[in-house]
Amino acid sequence: MKTGIYPGCSLNGSARDYNESVFALAEAFGLELEQVSDWNCCGATAAHNLNKDLSLALPARILALAEKNGMDEIIVPCAACYNRLTLTQTELRKDPELRNHVSGIIEMDYKGTSGIINVIEWIDKYITPNLEGRIVIPYAHKVACYYGCLLVRPHKVLNYDRPEDPQSMDLVMSKIGAEPIYYPFKTECCGAGLSISRTDIVSKLSGKIIEDAESRGAEAIIVACPMCHSNLDMRRNDINKYWGKEFKIPVIFITQAIGHAIGLTDKKIGLKRHFVDVKIS
Template sequence: MKLGFYPGCSLEGASREYNESVMAIAEEMGIELVSIPDWNCCGATAAHNMDKELSLSLPARNLALAEEAGLTELVVPCAACYSRFCATQHELKHDENLHKKINGIIEKEYKGNLRILNVIQFIEEFIIDKLEDKMKFEINKKVACYYGCLLVRPNKVLNFDRTEDPQTMDAVMKKLGADSIDWAFKTECCGAGFSVSFTETVGRLSGQIIEDAVHRGAEAMIVACPMCHSNLDMRRPEIDKYNKKKSDMPIIYITQAIGLALGIDRKKLGLQRHFVPVKLNDFKPYTKKTEVENPQKMEVE
């Protein structure tokens, strides 16, 4: 099976492990992810604050290229890229004149037929049904699924999951045998792009997220966005400073969690690249015949 793939800058840079884990589980499931030829920046946080046409043209060119390459589904793991792509598709779908104008700017014909999938939709559609056959371990840990902002908002554009209390990642983690907790900060702001300019603010915002998850006994936090990951992982010193206590709860991508359940080598999943070491192990071997039982709570070493 062949699906379109847009890595964007994060997956080639700071979040290589996200890319590695997406590729690893895709390979395990026999899915070929084909990068858009000659892809460019999605515009991310900068373009739509500066220039509307630029912010639409950048994703539109990528989408047009994907269509030209004959792709029908496009997997966009980075939540920011996913958000920009969906926003562009939405805006151009609802404004014919704008659509024509943007086509003129990118000198390409973007038709708007592509299905854009975030990583959870990709998992739901192509991975989850095959998990039972391939799972080697149960992720028998207490986890907090953190969605952040871009994955579920704005609901009118994305039409994905419940905005205030999303559940899709929790469902995937439960399938992996994890105890995914009900907590209060699933969609609170992590500080996002202020990571560099207002690091202390990021420390406060991400700090509250980490604190609530740790307080409720989470052994790991599951994310699907490179920005969230870098704030919650890389900014841990600032977070600990805000919370006035050290926390060693690792932040792992949902694709890495799946990789662990599939028994893929930890290096191949890029788990060694995190700032907060991922010590999770002692997973319970998975046997297919029984229904997934309530996961036993095991101590973190």
């Protein structure tokens, strides 16, 4: 079983912390993670908003490259890329005509053989079974696991966890000693699609999520998506201004939380790069 990784643009830039923590975990558990060679951007929201063919062709090139690299599965830590890649794979698998059409555009063969897994599936498969005896600093905090939209919807295509009140992240967090709280905003949208063009909407939507998590006593919001992270963390000043409050709750990638629990340094898992200070005791 050869597992590849498609980091995507965010992990290469503003979500470097996420990237670092994913690779730090892989290293700590002795997992090979080869990058899809010469990968390109998946096109994100912009492509499917403006141009359907493009929104299929860009992910198709990535998937075709993964196949060429002989990868049986690729982990896609970015929930947005995971969503786009899975949607493309599903559409192309069920419609051979469309697959030929897209193959023509990217000038590469695409068979649809590489599996796509998100970061939690990767953790469930390769890390949680080997967690025993590895936890040195149990993550003894109340946490609000925030899944966002792209990890669980559309449910019929992604077929991952349940679309209302998902549990997979909560389960992983409880395994490292955390106490996941019930909270109704788990899958509400943070506004990512408009993160730069309508920052007011982002402040409003992200603020609701933060306010609710904080009011229920959560000490951290756990995420698995760089979009969610940048909205909840990097945009915190805007959010606080919009709401007239001082929200202090840190936003932590699930990979960082695990990394911390098994004793990796804050630097190694990118905790120093956050806008909202993270102090885990």
